[in-house]
Amino acid sequence: MSTRRNELTRIAARLFAERGYHGTSTADLAEAMGVQKGSLYAHIESKADLLWEVARDGAAAFHAALDQVPEEGPAVERIRAALRGHLRVVAEQLDTATVFTREWRYLEGERRDAFLAERRRYEERLRSLFREGREGGELRTDLDDVAAALLALSAVNWAYTWLRPGADTDALADRFTALLLDGMRGYATP
Amino acid sequence: MSTRRNELTRIAARLFAERGYHGTSTADLAEAMGVQKGSLYAHIESKADLLWEVARDGAAAFHAALDQVPEEGPAVERIRAALRGHLRVVAEQLDTATVFTREWRYLEGERRDAFLAERRRYEERLRSLFREGREGGELRTDLDDVAAALLALSAVNWAYTWLRPGADTDALADRFTALLLDGMRGYATP
DNA sequence: CTCCGAACCAAACGATCGTTAGGGTCGGGA
DNA sequence: TCCCGACCCTAACGATCGTTTGGTTCGGAG
Numbered sequence: 001m002s003t004r005r006n007e008l009t010r011i012a013a014r015l016f017a018e019r020g021y022h023g024t025s026t027a028d029l030a031e032a033m034g035v036q037k038g039s040l041y042a043h044i045e046s047k048a049d050l051l052w053e054v055a056r057d058g059a060a061a062f063h064a065a066l067d068q069v070p071e072e073g074p075a076v077e078r079i080r081a082a083l084r085g086h087l088r089v090v091a092e093q094l095d096t097a098t099v100f101t102r103e104w105r106y107l108e109g110e111r112r113d114a115f116l117a118e119r120r121r122y123e124e125r126l127r128s129l130f131r132e133g134r135e136g137g138e139l140r141t142d143l144d145d146v147a148a149a150l151l152a153l154s155a156v157n158w159a160y161t162w163l164r165p166g167a168d169t170d171a172l173a174d175r176f177t178a179l180l181l182d183g184m185r186g187y188a189t190p
Numbered sequence: 191m192s193t194r195r196n197e198l199t200r201i202a203a204r205l206f207a208e209r210g211y212h213g214t215s216t217a218d219l220a221e222a223m224g225v226q227k228g229s230l231y232a233h234i235e236s237k238a239d240l241l242w243e244v245a246r247d248g249a250a251a252f253h254a255a256l257d258q259v260p261e262e263g264p265a266v267e268r269i270r271a272a273l274r275g276h277l278r279v280v281a282e283q284l285d286t287a288t289v290f291t292r293e294w295r296y297l298e299g300e301r302r303d304a305f306l307a308e309r310r311r312y313e314e315r316l317r318s319l320f321r322e323g324r325e326g327g328e329l330r331t332d333l334d335d336v337a338a339a340l341l342a343l344s345a346v347n348w349a350y351t352w353l354r355p356g357a358d359t360d361a362l363a364d365r366f367t368a369l370l371l372d373g374m375r376g377y378a379t380p
Numbered sequence: 381c382t383c384c385g386a387a388c389c390a391a392a393c394g395a396t397c398g399t400t401a402g403g404g405t406c407g408g409g410a
Numbered sequence: 411t412c413c414c415g416a417c418c419c420t421a422a423c424g425a426t427c428g429t430t431t432g433g434t435t436c437g438g439a440g
Contacts, residue, residue, distance in 0.1 A: 004387075022212035023296065026428055038430075039388045047428065102292065106213065130374075139374045147365040148374050150352075151345050158344035175337040183373030184320075184329045184338055194417075216398055228400075229418045237398065 005043045008033060009057070010095075012050035017098035021051055021106045051103065052111050058100025059118040061089045066125055075133030079152070080177040082126055086156040087169035098160045123153060152180060195233045198223060199247070200285075202240035207288035211241055211296045241293065242301050248290025249308040251279045256315055265323030269342070270367040272316055276346040277359035288350045313343060342370060 011032045015024040026047055030037035044050060065085030069078050090097040104115050127149040133139040155176055163169070201222045205214040216237055220227035234240060255275030259268050280287040294305050317339040323329040345366055353359070 020210065020212055020296070022210055025426075027426080035387085036389055037428085038390080038392095041429065042387055106210070133374070143374050144365050144369060147362075148369055151341065151366060151369055154345040154348035155341050157351075158348050161347075162340075172337075175334050176341060179334060179338055179341055179373070180369070181373050181375045183369070183371050183375075184323070184333050185371045185373075186328060186330050215396075217396080225417090226419060227398085228420080228422095231399070232417060 008040065008043050009050060009053050013054045013057075013095035013099055016051065016054060016103050017095040021099075021103045048108065048111075051099070051107060054096055054099045055104045055107060055111075055115050058093070058096045058104075059115065059122070061093055061096065062086060062100065062122055063118070063125075065089050066122065069129075075129060075136060075138045076177070076181065079129050079133065079180075080174060082129055083152065083156060083173035083176055084170050087159055087163065087173045090156070090159045090163050091165055091167050091169045094160065094163070094165055101157055101160050123149075126153060148180065152176070198230065198233050199240060199243050203244045203247075203283075203285035203289055206241065206244060206293050207285040211289075211293045238298065238301075241289070241297060244286055244289045245294045245297060245301075245305050248283070248286045248294075249305065249312070251283055251286060252276060252290065252312055253308070253315075255279050256312065259319075265319060265326060265328045266367070266371060269319050269323065269370075270364060272319055273342065273346060273363035273366055274360050277349055277353065277363045280346070280349045280353050281355055281357050281359045284350065284353070284355055291347055291350050313339075316343060338370065342366070 008029070012024075012029060015028055015032060018024075019028070026037045026040055029047075029050075030040055033040070065088065066082060068085055069081045104119070105112075107115050127146070130139070130143070130145040130149040130152070134141065134143040134145045139145075163172075198219070202214075202219060205218055205222060208214075209218070216227045216230055219237075219240075220230055223230070252275075255278065256272060258275055259271045294309070295302075297305050317336070320329070320333070320335040320339040320342070324331065324333040324335045329335075353362075
């Protein structure tokens with residue numbers, strides 16, 4: 001409930017994304033809160049807690065976006081929906097997405113393990129869309145679905161470096177999907 | 191010439207890639223060199239020098255790989271060669287490539303500006319391959335070449351997170367190229 | 381009026397940060 | 411033999427790190 005605690009988490013996401021986890025000091029966080037650095041410890045137990053919270057928020061957001069993808073229907077449409085959802089999260093929660101994608105590795109111990117498990121689960125959920133598309137005959141039967149999933153995953157995981165808030169992420173996801181589907185080859189090839 | 195100085199740069203690349211620039215202390219570097227931390231300053235003027243050197247090595251390696259791509263010939267083959275070259279550099283110099291892709295942003299001042307210029311130049315060189323492919327009629331004339339280049343660039347820029355040394359990068363690049371060219375759509379679509 | 385909990389402050393903790401100072405060792409060229 | 415340059419040492423510098431302590435302020439519930 002504590003508003004102030006949520007504010008701190010939001011600020012931590014922003015600074016961790018901007019300067020990196022190790023590049024952000026508790027003094028930086030305190031200054032952004034308009035507070036003495038010792039006062040932060042009324043809200044947290046350690047700086048590492050903030051990284052953990054932001055990373056978990058990111059994982060939750062991406063999983064929630066995937067949850068919105070229909071379980072049935074054409075694989076092509078489900079893939080498009082998954083890419084739309086991922087890019088939308090990146091654009092709407094850029095700081096959190098950046099920490100999720102780049103700063104999570106400074107987690108330690110069990111938290112690191114737990115995060116990695118969630119991350120792998122997300123990737124596996126996305127990968128299965130491509131596999132199902134191939135197995136269901138909707139995509140080409142000789143599809144290299146591992147490479148295709150990796151290509152899509154790379155596109156969305158790299159997005160935090162160039163995607164700006166307010167971008168039309170649905171259109172971007174559709175452009176990626178169209179390319180993945182039909183490729184770049186000319187209509188008439190010898 | 192100084193062997194020891196090169197060794198320090200190599201070690202810096204490894205530790206910066208493993209723990210991040212701000213997560214690596216001069217004591218860490220010294221320990222990896224088997225030396226007291228003060229002794230490092232017989233070889234460098236500052237820790238930032240090491241980041242700069244590794245980042246520049248990375249930029250040079252990627253540009254050198256692009257230089258090997260023929261200026262003439264089919265755009266498809268040139269794109270394939272460019273992806274092969276990039277992935278080969280990542281696999282063969284994983285630490286340097288990681289710093290080039292992820293840690294460069296801790297450069298400051300002129301060095302940061304200079305690095306960003308080199309990085310943009312590299313991206314532009316790669317982008318032009320796709321544009322030329324479309325303009326030359328080899329790729330589909332309605333190709334979304336900006337998105338296609340971004341997709342390829344995302345794939346290779348994300349590679350440092352999963353690519354392991356010793357992998358068959360030529361085969362991987364060819365799988366990506368094949369997907370980008372022909373897409374995932376089934377042969378017979380309604 | 382009292383009490384509580386949330387929020388914050390000022391000050392300090394020991395540890396570690398990147399860097400500097402001054403000196404020592406040792407092999408090879410003049 | 412002398413000297414140089416490369417290399418490394420020990421010790422310390424001031425700054426900053428994440429965190430702790432003890433005390434204060436203040437709005438709202440009882």
